[in-house]
Amino acid sequence: MTTSTHYDAIVIGTGAGGGTLAYHLAPSGKKILVLERGGFLPREKENWSALEVYQRERYHTQEQWYDVNNKAFRPATNYWVGGNTKVYGAALLRLRERDFEQVEHQDGISPEWPLKYQDFEPYYTQAEQLYDVHGQSGCDPTEPPMSLPYPYPAVRHESRMQELANAFTKAGLHPFHLPLGLKLNEVDKSLSACIRCNTCDGFPCLTQGKADAEVNCLQPARNHPNITLITEAKVTRLHTSASGREVTHVEAEVAGETQRFTGDIVVVACGAINSAALLLRSLNEHHPHGLANHSGLVGRHLMKHGCTAMVQLTTKLNPDSYQKTICISDFYWGDADFPYPMGLIQNTGNVLADMLPAEVPALLAPLLKMRPGAELKAVADRTVGWWLQTEDLPDPDNRVRVEGDRLHLEYKLNNIEAGSRLIKRWTGILQQVDRTEHLVPFSIYPRNMMPIQSVGHQCGTCRFGEDPNTSVLDLNCRTHDIDNLYVVDGSFFPSSAAVNPTLTIIANALRVGDHLLERLK
Template sequence: MNNHYDIVIIGTGAGGGTLAHRLAASGKQILLLERGDYLPREPENWDSREVFIKGRYKAPEEWYDKHGKPFHPGAHYWVGGNTKVYGAILFRLRERDFGEVRHHGGISPAWPLSYTDFAPYYTEAERLYHVHGHRGSDPTEPPSNDPYPHPPVSHEPRIQRLSDDLERAGHRPFPLPVGVMLDEADPENSRCVRCTRLDGFPCLVDAKADAHVVAVRPALLHPNVTLVRRAKVERLETDPTGRSVSQVVVERDGERETYSGDIVVVSCGAVNSAALLLRSASDKHPGGLANSSGVVGRHYMAHLNTAMIALSREPNPTRFQKTLGLNDFYWGADDFDFPLGHIQMLGKTDGQMLKAGAPKGTPKPILDYVAKHAIDFWLTTEDLPHPGNRVTVDRAGRIQLSYTDRNTEGHRRLVHKLEQLLPMLGCRERTLPSTVTRDERIPIAGVAHQCGTVRFGDDPTSSALDVNCKAHDLDNLYVVDTSFFPSSSAVNPALTAMANAMRVGDHLLDRLGATTRQTAGAQS
């Protein structure tokens, strides 16, 4: 078997999957290595007990926190990566997010590139991932001459009233940019059925625009693209000079396999990409691969996130709830000169989800009442990079994620702003224990927004990657996922990972002398 390829891509999520789609039509021999398998399409996809209580689709592994205490991360190893269960909210970073931003808790550093460098790729990523929205309705939205590819997803009646109430209170709610294959003008032929299972669930009808469905699947229609599943990459080995990755060492079904590529791309997610580079330490790279700067694994960010359940005075029968956002506090408030963050809707809570977090023995009538009246919010504040928030691996290769909260004052104020608004939004003052409803920070296991561990930059002494996401230390190694982020902003990172994969894809096509580019119009 010839195990050499022009390009080897490790991981099939928002970064790796999108990159494969970008490169597929080039004719170059492309290998995709995915440690998981295809996520099975089965009734349990939409069973909240299976998904949230039993963790049916989560990775069956443990990581360790800064105290050495084990926890089960919310990581999902499937073709398509974490996008198989993401909420498909696809924001561009704000234009100011690419510059230095001063927060109450410290400085969010500037990127080596500007919004202008990413703007055309954002447009293409929105097309590929079927983003619905309304340009200009979000007051913080960066400039664009291109409308969203699809009209905004309509609000159901209770969420429309929520939007109307926010406007009456002087705020500017807007329709969330959602990546779904929905056609409200032609529901008979719409793949999306507007169910309650967008957020946190796999999509049983393949209507969520995840990396598997919209990127990997059409890429595999090209004979030059090969996917190997159940292939966990254990380490990368270099040639004698230490300047090029010469072998990709894989454990697959209990056997060792090796592959090689002219170009090797790591797209495993911010935690696992850093861990792979650290596990690949050698005499030439004693601190880990691509780590002469010492930054690999450092500056881990995952947003300060809170899930809040408000109790509507009237029942909330909404099914597809994730349609409304609020950015009025993104850059600050009248009583606070620093950024607070972003508010959006969560998927609709049901009794099983509540039961998962409620004290044992909570009466079923209480859970049923809360589920019937719940309006679910997701609040996000920018997480600031700090070298002490880091990924490390021990001699056995086990992952430790050391993390300490920072920038908490802005997040506390954002939560308080929403709490103050609730009475004006037709919601009851809290009458049930907070353990039954929710107003809680997402813990360290919530790694959905992970980023920052292999940052890019102009200076090889303070960054691991150059502006094309190539390792400063190696000639043929790239990292193409959210690891490259120097800062996290306060919006979902997925679209930036997708846009960057397209940007790096064009660089690789130029480097390899390919003349044909896969465009977003040639999807599925």
């Protein structure tokens, strides 16, 4: 075992939380070590192959996790510099103002946050600047107040999406341009890294046109000589002092060797599931149930949204290349006949022929069996993909558990009625639109509920709060129990809301970063 230089701060993980934090701390000149278990995601032609990415899962970890019945599964998660933002859809939305309050749902209560929208607002603004967000304010009926407009204009709808947006407006809805973090210049394409391709959501970006944590944060941070990044460094354990009040060193497997690193401050940013697992695995005599787990809440309240991918299949050709531009929040807080929050609707990325066998919803399977092979493309060319997202409520029994090296996810989806209502409502809208577009209407809407493997929107496993008995982290995302230990990723969410989580993770990393800059002075 080797022990190396002492650092002012050690950041573990380089996703939306860790990558952003490293970027924010870099100009301070403080000695900062960044440990990342993955390497750099290779830039290769396969980045944009649906066969490689969706069917062969080329970039997902090979790890096995276990469900509540001890059944092994391969999680759809990514260990690379930049974390899951390397493949994310780059939909970067703010939580709604009311999401920070206690909200009554049909299936229970979504708890109040200890800080409010106003506390996050300046950081959302910074986050939108940092991650190149394109959007148009004033069109989303649930949009919270913004102190500055989006830094870049909304991503233009292509012809089919524009047609659909018009049809939804005619149907009485308020479709708006999905806010997206892209390095896109639609006026001067010669200056645009993003080429509006048809392989974005779920795929790495070959042209580095996606605003992700590697491209926008880690790489610029590395220009500062005080930042040291070690890749393929999997942190396995955190050790504490004799009092148990501070982390003394971080143990990691680096190139097959166990190494120890010391730092004044240690920030865990491994993603909500792996951060909880690391704390639980680091148990010792002062922390017999896992580090910083006096409350018994580390790993509990895991949330990941109730998500449904729906395919709108009609006879109409969809020629659009980049399709992830429409968002609908009309049912976010409910509907005339369902006075509870239902959720958010947005385009998925494109539905491509090579994605269908992997992603195909059960209802589409018989059709594809009848018309296999090249016919898949004919089917895919007539589809539009929709992503329906409902808040899942924090349940202490939904949790991450570890048994030695084994990671268990015990998760049962809740708030199911709200999700079903959203699906039904959206299917009705699509039917209405499709009837007006076709003389002889043919349309089906097969859908797929995201399974346990789908952990992209994981959050909530180390909730923040003022009371050490009911939360793991304090308001600065420092653990209540250990003075120099922070968790800065999706773990801190007390509720998941129904918007995509990443802009809030980024904004929070900037907020905690300000606190750490003060502390490091």
